Amino acid sequence: MTTETTQVGRPAAHPRPQLTRPGWTSLTGPWEHRADPAEVGLTEEWWRTGTAFERTIEVPFPPESAASGVEIDDVAIHWYRREVRLDPRPGMLTILHLEAVDFECDVWVDEQHVAHHVGGFTPFEVDVTPQVAARPDAPHVVVVRSRDDRSDLEQPRGKQDWEVDPHVIWYQRTSGIWREVWVEQVPEAHVAELWWRTDPIAGIVDLTVETSRATPPGAEVRVVLSAQGRDLASASGSVAAARAEVSLSLREAVGGATLEPLWWSPEHPVLLDARIELRAGGGSGDASGATDAAGTTAGAQLDAVGSYVGLRSARVDDRAFLLNERPYLLRLVLEQAYWPTSHLAAPSEAALEEEVRWIKRLGFNGLRMHQTSADPRFLELCDRLGLLVWVDSPASFRYSTTSLDRTVRGWLDLVRRDRSHPSVVTWVPFNESWGVEQVSVDPRQRDAVRALHHLTKALDPTRPVIGNDGWEYVAGDVVGVHDYRHDPDALAAMLADRAALVTTSSVSGRRVVLDAAGCPEAAEGRPVVLSEFGGFTLATHDGTWAGYGGVADGEELLERLESLVTAVVGSGIAGFCYTQLTDTEQERNGLLTEDREPKADPDRIAAAIRSGGVRR
Structure with a gap:
């Protein structure tokens, strides 16, 4: 699976920069589009192959905008369709990511409903491995339906106007797909979420790693922090209930010197690179190459991701x-x-x-x-x-x-x-x-x-x-x-x-x-x-x-x-x-x-x- 830039003028910078893997596919660019002002698409089953779509839209620009090439305003429901080739790999999951779709969203892959999501400002992901595996040599069809009712004042909308035309301090709407759509392949046992916390005075970096439920018993997470190609600290933590806690100290890296050159601030935005590895248990000091019941070699790398962290604290006192x-x-x-x-x-x-x-x-x-x-x-x-x-x-x-x-x-x-x-x-x-x-x-x-x-x-x-x-x-x-x-x-x-x-x-x-x-x-x-x-x-x-x-x-x-x-x-x-x-x-x-x-x-x-x- 390779990174591709499918839209002129939009470099394929990773859409999730604090948890990266090489080899992801951007699905930005031209999609088929059909507006649904009469709200008949569900009953007429527009997710079916062969449904006529009327025009092309440039994703991820909202249909109300000029950049989309569509400029359709005041329509609540929009349908999108794109054909994509995905190469299944043994032991790997295929994950479809949608970074933001305003406001309600349904997703079909090869005519199978795979997701329903509510919320227009946050990402969600869909495991489409079964659909990819069912047709390994054929292109796959992704269909997205979005619904964004401008008159629904109970819907979080921010500065998007609920009136037909923008008034006072409210603006034109941003409906449908409005951030990246992308695909990656990940191991069945993989890193799912990271949460960094730091104490710049003590020089401590804490990391919580959430893993997939497929992570085998006894697995561990190893973390290495570096700056400008030089390793500063490393530590490991065991995975229990799909979570590992890892704490790293930067004191040894600076010796007796001050930690302040490593602190992050707007005037001095130092970032520490991080490599996080998920490994099968039994690797430390074990050269036997033993395998567990699932055939996983002790100490084998299950997943590896890149990230970064800034060493800083933020709080208030009374003034x-x-x-x-x-x-x-x-x-x-x-x-x-x-x-x-x-x-x-x-x-x-x-x-x-x-x-x-x-x-x-x-x-x-x-x-x-x-x-x-x-x-x-x-x-x-x-x-x-x-x-x-x-x-x-x-x-x-x-x-x-x-x-x-x-x-x-x-x-x-x-x-x-x-x-x-x-x-x-x-x-x-x-x-x-x-x-x-x-x-x-x-x-x-x-x-x-x-x-x-x-x-x-x-x-x-x-x-x-x-x-x-x-x-x-x-x-x-x-x-x-x-x-x-x-x-x-x-x-x-x-x-x-x-x-x-x-x-x-x-x-x-x-x-x-x-x-x-x-x-x-x-x-x-x-x-x-x-x-x-x-x-x-x-x-x-x-x-x-x-x-x-x-x-x-x-x-x-x-x-x-x-x-x-x-x-x-x-x-x-x-x-x-x-x-x-x-x-x-x-x-x-x-x-x-x-x-x-x-x-x-x-x-x-x-x-x-x-x-x-x-x-x-």
Whole structure:
């Protein structure tokens, strides 16, 4: 099985960069497509061979987008079909991966239904080994049906609009397949999931390895960490109940020297390469070549994967965000991850890298990935080039048992997917009470915020969690404030008075901290981050949304930006997140246009973002 690039302009960078094997096949590129506005495809069995499909679509671009070649809007159901050749190999499983399909998805292979998935922002995989084995010398037909109902407000959608046309701060939809589709072959006994944790002060790296259920009794996992081709540490752990725990120390690698050169930060994004081997038991000191009942040779390699890890810690105290146990001022920018021709699907790997480099060039040390999941390749770029990332849960817009169930399932999947990235430093399950609009008066909705906060901490206790960011704080490690007032003195005064902040209402009219039982007490001793502010819009006469306040030109933008940032930093809070990196459809308040052109001198923007002192 070979890696192939099937789409011009989309290099085949591995879609799962923290768990890689050589020899995977990209299925991006042209697929057959058929819209289903009358919702008759299931009853007419469009998954059957011989069904007529109307057109070609370029995957993974959503059908609403120009890049797809289709540009069909306001249709809930889309069908996709592609023929692919897969070579079965003895003892190997064939796994089909779909990185994101919005929102519900069904998959058929050779007319057999093989998967149903709910959730538009996280990946899923399908074992198609039986279908491949049944027709070893023939091409296989993959059919995907997606359903994305724009009017379903109980469906997590983030910034995708539920109205026909985008309005205010909501955008065109991203339906159907919108991330990579790919195939790999893996051994029956294989590494399935990795979770890295690190302690930079002690120089300890911990790894949890989840394996397939076919892993034989007595198997073990061996891990080797290296940097620039030099091995730094190795250790092994036994597999029990399809899980192994491995702990590695980097102390010996540095001798008596400091570990600090190995620490990861935006200014010094050191990554340690990792090789993880799954081996049959009985290999240590056993040269007999004995085999078990299944015919596996003792000590034989069952699987091997590549990964990487960054040695860093992220937590807060009562005043500051701490990176590697040192106060670190957050200078973040709001990232909508939206492109005019491809919507939430990145137009190319190069575009992802350009985005990261723009954020760094403009003086920011991080970003908030707003109301969508990040492409794993984007997170790998943040890891490698050095940016901090806050991760949002895409919101629904009506509270119910159904919406809560969908939100929880999708969010926990996202946390598990992203928790090994050193760039990811904060989790944000709710934003501005979206999806829990009655949180101030409904105890159930407050319980939902607390529950998801605690579930996130249970799944990953290594990072701060903000239960509800922006206003109406209920629970969380940080009090996030969204305030778009443009008077620097008034904004600084509001942020500097920690005691008064608990009873303050932001410009939105919502209380920063709820006055419900337990909420003010939970906010005590928490650092404050101004997690949305600014939002300046250049003067426009085209009737588009005016944003949070206009400026005449780039020069005034720079002046206003510098005065606001200086005031915010001077207030003594833990950091800020400026709204926003790029113009996005009618929301024209970016520092860059939607085509990624700066609205003012980038070096002067960077100087303004860094104004107010270093305070690292």
